[in-house]
Amino acid sequence: MSYAKRSRQEMAQRLAADIHDGAYVNLGIGLPTLVADHLPKDREIFLHSENGILGMGPAPAPGDIDTDLLNAGKQPVTLLPGGAFFHHADSFAMIRGGHLDICVLGAFQVSASGDIANWSTGEPDAIPAVGGAMDLAVGAKNIWVMMEHLTRKGESKIVARCTYPLTGVGVVKRVYTDLAVIDITANGLVAYDLVPGLGLDELQGVTGLPLNAAFSA
Amino acid sequence: MSYAKRSRQEMAQRLAADIHDGAYVNLGIGLPTLVADHLPKDREIFLHSENGILGMGPAPAPGDIDTDLLNAGKQPVTLLPGGAFFHHADSFAMIRGGHLDICVLGAFQVSASGDIANWSTGEPDAIPAVGGAMDLAVGAKNIWVMMEHLTRKGESKIVARCTYPLTGVGVVKRVYTDLAVIDITANGLVAYDLVPGLGLDELQGVTGLPLNAAFSA
Amino acid sequence: MIDKIQGSLAAALAGVQDGSTVMVGGFGDAGLPNELVDALIVQGARDLVVVNNNAGQGESGVAALLASGHVRKIICSFPRNVDSQVFDELYRSGKLELELVPQGTLVERIRAAGAGIGAFYTPTAFGTELAKGKETRRINGRDYVLEHPLYADYALIKAEAADRWGNLVYRKTARNFGPVMATAAKCAIAQVHRTVALGELDPEAIVTPGIFVARVVKVPRVPAAAIAAGRQ
Amino acid sequence: MIDKIQGSLAAALAGVQDGSTVMVGGFGDAGLPNELVDALIVQGARDLVVVNNNAGQGESGVAALLASGHVRKIICSFPRNVDSQVFDELYRSGKLELELVPQGTLVERIRAAGAGIGAFYTPTAFGTELAKGKETRRINGRDYVLEHPLYADYALIKAEAADRWGNLVYRKTARNFGPVMATAAKCAIAQVHRTVALGELDPEAIVTPGIFVARVVKVPRVPAAAIAAGRQ
Numbered sequence: 001m002s003y004a005k006r007s008r009q010e011m012a013q014r015l016a017a018d019i020h021d022g023a024y025v026n027l028g029i030g031l032p033t034l035v036a037d038h039l040p041k042d043r044e045i046f047l048h049s050e051n052g053i054l055g056m057g058p059a060p061a062p063g064d065i066d067t068d069l070l071n072a073g074k075q076p077v078t079l080l081p082g083g084a085f086f087h088h089a090d091s092f093a094m095i096r097g098g099h100l101d102i103c104v105l106g107a108f109q110v111s112a113s114g115d116i117a118n119w120s121t122g123e124p125d126a127i128p129a130v131g132g133a134m135d136l137a138v139g140a141k142n143i144w145v146m147m148e149h150l151t152r153k154g155e156s157k158i159v160a161r162c163t164y165p166l167t168g169v170g171v172v173k174r175v176y177t178d179l180a181v182i183d184i185t186a187n188g189l190v191a192y193d194l195v196p197g198l199g200l201d202e203l204q205g206v207t208g209l210p211l212n213a214a215f216s217a
Numbered sequence: 218m219s220y221a222k223r224s225r226q227e228m229a230q231r232l233a234a235d236i237h238d239g240a241y242v243n244l245g246i247g248l249p250t251l252v253a254d255h256l257p258k259d260r261e262i263f264l265h266s267e268n269g270i271l272g273m274g275p276a277p278a279p280g281d282i283d284t285d286l287l288n289a290g291k292q293p294v295t296l297l298p299g300g301a302f303f304h305h306a307d308s309f310a311m312i313r314g315g316h317l318d319i320c321v322l323g324a325f326q327v328s329a330s331g332d333i334a335n336w337s338t339g340e341p342d343a344i345p346a347v348g349g350a351m352d353l354a355v356g357a358k359n360i361w362v363m364m365e366h367l368t369r370k371g372e373s374k375i376v377a378r379c380t381y382p383l384t385g386v387g388v389v390k391r392v393y394t395d396l397a398v399i400d401i402t403a404n405g406l407v408a409y410d411l412v413p414g415l416g417l418d419e420l421q422g423v424t425g426l427p428l429n430a431a432f433s434a
Numbered sequence: 435m436i437d438k439i440q441g442s443l444a445a446a447l448a449g450v451q452d453g454s455t456v457m458v459g460g461f462g463d464a465g466l467p468n469e470l471v472d473a474l475i476v477q478g479a480r481d482l483v484v485v486n487n488n489a490g491q492g493e494s495g496v497a498a499l500l501a502s503g504h505v506r507k508i509i510c511s512f513p514r515n516v517d518s519q520v521f522d523e524l525y526r527s528g529k530l531e532l533e534l535v536p537q538g539t540l541v542e543r544i545r546a547a548g549a550g551i552g553a554f555y556t557p558t559a560f561g562t563e564l565a566k567g568k569e570t571r572r573i574n575g576r577d578y579v580l581e582h583p584l585y586a587d588y589a590l591i592k593a594e595a596a597d598r599w600g601n602l603v604y605r606k607t608a609r610n611f612g613p614v615m616a617t618a619a620k621c622a623i624a625q626v627h628r629t630v631a632l633g634e635l636d637p638e639a640i641v642t643p644g645i646f647v648a649r650v651v652k653v654p655r656v657p658a659a660a661i662a663a664g665r666q
Numbered sequence: 667m668i669d670k671i672q673g674s675l676a677a678a679l680a681g682v683q684d685g686s687t688v689m690v691g692g693f694g695d696a697g698l699p700n701e702l703v704d705a706l707i708v709q710g711a712r713d714l715v716v717v718n719n720n721a722g723q724g725e726s727g728v729a730a731l732l733a734s735g736h737v738r739k740i741i742c743s744f745p746r747n748v749d750s751q752v753f754d755e756l757y758r759s760g761k762l763e764l765e766l767v768p769q770g771t772l773v774e775r776i777r778a779a780g781a782g783i784g785a786f787y788t789p790t791a792f793g794t795e796l797a798k799g800k801e802t803r804r805i806n807g808r809d810y811v812l813e814h815p816l817y818a819d820y821a822l823i824k825a826e827a828a829d830r831w832g833n834l835v836y837r838k839t840a841r842n843f844g845p846v847m848a849t850a851a852k853c854a855i856a857q858v859h860r861t862v863a864l865g866e867l868d869p870e871a872i873v874t875p876g877i878f879v880a881r882v883v884k885v886p887r888v889p890a891a892a893i894a895a896g897r898q
Contacts, residue, residue: 022436024645044436046599046645050769051693051839054643055599067695068838074694081633082599084640085838087845087873088693089777092770096550096790097617099645120795127754128766129746130796135770138789139550169793169809239668241877261668263831263877267537268461268607271875272831284463285606291462298865299831301872302606304613304641305461306545309538313558313782314849316877337563344522345534346514347564352538355557356782386561386577542783551774552803552810555784571784573814578784582805603870638835639871 003197005149005178013038014193015104015146015176019045023101026050026136028118029073032104032146048100050132052091055083072132092132095139103140105133107147107172109162112209114172114184116145117164130167137168149177149206156207158182158189179203182211190214220414222366222395230255231410232321232363232393236262240318243267243353245335246290249321249363265317267349269308272300289349309349312356320357322350324364324389326379329426331389331401333362334381347384354385366394366423373424375399375406396420399428407431437598439629439650443473446623446651450479450588457544457615458486458496459591465608467592467625468495469653474590475502482506485544485586487537487611489513489521500524507531509584511540536564539581541614547583548617548646556581589619593642595628600647601640602626609641616646625653670832671861671882675705678855678883682711682820689776689847690718690728691823697840699824699857700727701885706822707734714738717776717818719769719843721745721753732756739763741816743772768796771813773846779815780849780878788813821851825874827860832879833872834858841873848878857885 006014012034019025019035021043027033036058039045047056050072057078060066065076079085086094094100107118119133120126137143147157158175175182180203183190192214194203204211223231229251236242236252238260244250253275256262264273267289274295277283282293296302303311311317324335336350337343354360364374375392392399397420400407409431411420421428440446447470450456456474460466475498482505489510490497497520499505508530513521524530535543536558546554555578559565569580591612593602602624604612616622624642629652672678679702682688688706692698707730714737721742722729729752731737740762745753756762767775768790778786787810791797801812823844825834834856836844848854856874861884 048645049839051696051842053839054645055637066838068697068840070694070696070839079637079838082597082601082635082644084601084635084637084643085836085841086643087836087841088769088773088843089846092773093545093549093617094643094645096770096774096788097548098550099548099617125758127746127750127757128764129744130766130768131744132769134768134791134794134796138792139770166794265877266607268464268610270607271877272869283606285465285608287462287464287607296606296869299829299833299867299876301833301867301869301875302604302609303875304604304609305537305541305611306614309541310777310781310849311875311877313538313542313556314780315782316780316849342526344514344518344525345532346512347534347536348512349537351536351559351562351564355560356538383562542781546786549774550789552787552789552805552808554778554786557782557784573784576784605870636871638837638873639868641870 003195006195008034011146011176011178014181015144016040019102024048024099026095026100026103026140028103028105028136030106032106033073035104048094050091050095052086052088053079053083055080092135095135098139098141100140102142102144103136104144104146105136107145107157108164109157109159110145110172110175111159111162112184112189114170115162116143116167116172117162118167120165122165133167137171142173143171145172145175147175147177149179158207158209160209188212220412223412225251228363228393228395231398232361233257236260236319241265241316243312243317243320243357245320245322245353247323249323250290252321265311267308267312269303269305270296270300272297309352312352315356315358317357319359319361320353321361321363322353324362324374325381326374326376327362327389327392328376328379329401329406331387332379333360333384333389334379335384337382339382350384354388359390360388362389362392364392364394366396375424375426377426405429438600438644438647439596439598439652443469443651444477446470446649447473447477450474450477452479453481454479454587455483455485455585457586457589457619458484459589459610459612459615461487461607461610464606465592465610465612466495467590470590470623470625471495471499475499475504480504483509485509485584487511487540488515489518491515491517493520497521500530505530507533509533509535511535511537534564541611543581543584544614544618547585548614551583553580553582555579584618586615586619587621589615589622591615591622591624593624593626595630595635596624596626596650597630597632597635599632600644600650601635602642602647603635603639604641613642616642621648622646623649623651625651627653627655669830670876670879671830671884675701675883676709678702678881679705679709682706682709684711685713686711686819687715687717687817689818689821689851690716691821691842691844691847693719693839693842696838697824697842697844698727699822702822702855702857703727703731707731707736712736715741717741717816719743719772720747721750723747723749725752729753732762737762739765741765741767743767743769766796773843775813775816776846776850779817780846783815785812785814787811816850818847818851819853821847821854823847823854823856825856825858827862827867828856828858828882829862829864829867831864832876832882833867834874834879835867835871836873845874848874853880854878855881855883857883859885859887
C-alpha cells in the first residue's frame with residue numbers, strides 16, 4: 001500500500017488538536033513552534049516562553065517588532081491581553097515545578113522507555129549547547145515529542161535505547177511523527193492515528209520495535 | 218563610684234549613631250524597634266521588614282492607618298518614597314543571602330563566642346515560637362544585639378555559654394547594653410563607651426567574664 | 435473561555451477532602467483570607483494539616499478553624515501571641531500537633547515545592563534545637579541544614595485584584611506568603627477585592643501569573659472600622 | 667544622600683579586578699548590557715570568568731569581550747549559535763574554558779547564591795552527561811542532582827528605569843536574568859534607559875529593590891534601526 005507522510009504543518013495541526021482548553025504549554029524551539037499556528041480557535045491555550053512570558057501571542061507585523069519582546073528562539077513575538085512577564089528564575093521554577101501541562105519538544109531520538117535525546121549529536125568536535133532542554137524535559141506534566149519518524153537515512157528515531165546523549169530519562173509520554181501518534185506506556189508503545197494507507201505491521205517494520213494498536217480486542 | 222544606666226531610649230540612640238549612611242538594616246521586634254526613632258537625620262538608612270518591605274517609614278498618624286501596611290511586629294507603619302514591596306520568599310532570600318548590612322536583635326543571652334539565645338526560655342510548658350529570629354541571626358553582615366546588661370536578678374546576660382536554647386551560633390559581632398558597648402572578637406570581648414562613672418573592672422565584675430579595653434596600651 | 439472566577443466561597447472551596455494540607459496566606463491581619471477560612475469550616479473537611487505563619491489570633495479566622503476541631507496539625511513559625519488562646523489550649527491539651535519552622539525556612543520550603551527543588555541546604559537554625567535530627571553539611575566552611583519542600587493540596591490566599599485567567603496583584607504587605615503558597619498547591623484559591631477585565635492588569639506588575647491560580651472568588655473589602663470592632 | 671547613579675560607564679565599572687567573576691544579563695538582544703560590556707573591555711580587567719546565557723553573537727558585546735582575550739572561562743547554557751564564531755574558534759583552539767549548565771540550573775544556581783542557599787537538589791540533567799561526577803540523591807522516589815550556588819563579583823545588567831536608590835524596573839523580556847544576577851553579585855551595575863525621581867517607581871512594581879544594586883548608569887536607548895544596521 002502507498003501512503004503520504006504528514007507534512008510539518010499537518011503534524012503541528014494533529015498535535016494542536018490534542019491540546020485541551022486552558023492548557024499551559026511550552027513549545028520547544030524548532031519544529032514544535034509550528035504548533036502555535038494551529039491552536040484550535042475555540043480554546044484558550046496559554047503559551048509559556050522560558051525567557052519570562054506567559055500568554056505569548058503570535059509574531060508581530062513587520063512594522064511592530066519590539067526588540068525587548070522575544071521568544072525562547074530569540075524571535076520577535078507579541079503578548080496577549082492577560083499575559084505576564086517574569087524573570088528567568090521564576091520562569092524555570094514554573095517549568096521545573098511541574099506547572100506546565102504540556103511541553104512539546106523536538107528530538108533526535110526517543111526510546112521505548114521515554115528517554116529523550118535532543119541536545120547533542122555527541123560528535124566530538126561539536127560545540128555543545130543545552131539551553132533549557134533538560135529543564136523542560138523534567139518539568140512539564142506531559143512531555144510530547146514532535147519529530148519525523150525516520151532519519152534521512154531511513155532509520156527509526158524511536159529506538160530501544162538512545163544512542164545520542166540523553167536530555168532526560170523516562171520522561172516522554174507521547175510522540176507525534178509524520179507517520180503516526182505513539183504513546184509510551186508502562187505496557188509498551190501504543191500506536192494510533194496512522195497516516196491513511198499505512199498499516200500497523202508496516203509501521204512496526206520501519207520502527208523496528210513492537211507496537212500495540214490503540215484499541216486491540 | 219556611682220553611675221546611671223542608659224535608658225532604653227539612650228541605648229537606642231547610642232546604637233543608631235553607629236549605623237552608617239546608606240545602610241540596609243533590619244530592626245528586630247521589641248527593644249530594637251526603638252532604634253528607628255533615633256536614626257541620624259543626616260543619613261539615609263534603609264529599613265527592611267521581614268514581611269516584605271524595604272524603605273519602611275515611621276508609624277502613621279492615627280487617622281492614616283493602613284491595615285495592609287504592617288511591620289514584622291504586626292504594627293501599622295508607612296513606606297518612604299523609594300520603598301518597595303516584595304513577597305516573603307524574596308524577603309528572606311534578602312536576609313539569608315547576606316544583603317542586610319546590620320540586623321539588630323534583642324536577646325536573653327549572648328555568649329563570649331557570639332552565640333545568641335533569644336527565641337525560647339526553654340521552659341517545658343512554654344508555647345514555642347521562633348518567627349524569623351533564626352533567619353535574621355544567620356543572615357545579616359553584622360548582627361548587633363541590644364539588651365539590658367543584667368537580668369532582673371542581677372545576672373549577666375553576657376555569658377561564657379548560653380543556657381537558654383540557641384537562636385544562632387557564633388553570629389553576634391557587637392552588643393549594646395545599658396552599661397557599655399561590647400565587641401565580640403577573635404581575641405575576646407572588647408568593652409568601650411561605658412556609662413560615665415562605671416569602670417572597666419566594675420563592668421567586668423558584674424559581667425563575670427574577662428573584658429578588654431578598646432584602646433589598651 | 436477560561437474563567438476561574440467562582441460565584442461563591444462555597445464554589446471556590448468545592449471538593450476539599452479530609453486529610454488535605456491547606457496553606458493559608460497572611461501575616462498579621464494583612465493578606466489573611468478570613469472569608470475563605472470561615473467558608474472552609476462550613477465546607478467541613480476534617481483532619482487537615484494547616485500551614486500558616488501563625489496559629490490564629492482571637493477567635494475568628496485560623497483560630498476559629500482550629501477551634502472547629504477540623505485541624506490535626508499546624509506547621510508555622512510563630513504560634514504564640516497575646517491572643518493565641520485557642521491554639522494554646524489545643525496544643526497544651528495535646529489535641530493539635532505542631533511543627534515549628536523558622537519563618538525563612540518555612541517560606542523557602544514552600545518555594546522549593548513550587549519550584550521543583552527536591553531539597554536544599556540552609557544556614558538557618560544550624561546548631562539549634564530546631565535542627566535536631568536533621569542532616570547537616572559543611573559547604574565552603576559554613577554549616578547548613580538540609581530542608582525539604584512543603585507541598586499543599588490547597589492554598590487559600592488573599593490578593594487585591596484578579597482577572598479571569600487568575601492573574602493576581604496584591605496590596606502592600608498583604609502580599610507576604612500569598613505568591614509563594616500559590617506555587618506550592620495543587621489548587622490555589624484566591625479571594626480578591628476586585629475582579630478586572632483581561633488585559634487590565636499591567637503585565638510588568640502581575641505578581642502571580644494565572645498558571646498558579648485555579649480559582650478566584652470576589653470578597654468585598656471589610657472597612658477597617660469593622661475589623662477593629664470585630665477584634666474587641 | 668545616597669545616589670547610586672554614576673556619571674559615566676567608566677565610573678560604573680571602576681575597580682573591576684583581574685580574575686573577577688562577571689555575570690552579564692540578557693537573553694538574545696533583550697536585556698544585554700552591551701554598552702557596559704564594551705566599557706569593560708576598555709576598563710581592561712583580565713582573566714575574567716563570565717556568566718551569561720550565551721557566549722556572544724556576531725562581533726560585538728559578549729563576543730567582543732571574548733575576542734579581547736580578557737576572558738578565561740565562560741559559564742553558560744547555550745554557546746552555539748549561527749553567529750557564535752568568536753566563541754567557536756576560541757573554544758576549539760582551547761583558549762577559552764567552558765562550563766555548560768542547563769538554563770534552569772544556571773539561573774537557580776545564581777538565585778541560590780543571592781538567597782544564601784548552600785546547595786540544592788534539582789531533577790534537571792539527572793542521568794545525562796551534564797550530571798556526570800555530580801552527587802545524586804533519590805528523594806520521594808525521584809532522582810535529583812546536587813548543584814551549588816554561583817556567586818559573582820560583578821553583575822552587569824540592563825534595566826528600563828532606576829531611581830537614585832538603585833530600584834529597578836525592566837521592560838518585557840529584557841527582564842530575564844537581570845533581577846537574579848543582581849542578587850548574586852557583590853557589586854551589581856545596571857545600565858538603564860531612564861533615571862527617575864525617588865518615589866516615581868510604583869512600590870508594587872519594583873522588580874529589583876535597590877539593596878541589590880550598587881551602581882546605576884544611564885545609557886540612551888539605541889533605535890531598533892541602528893541595532894539592525896549594526897548586525898549587518
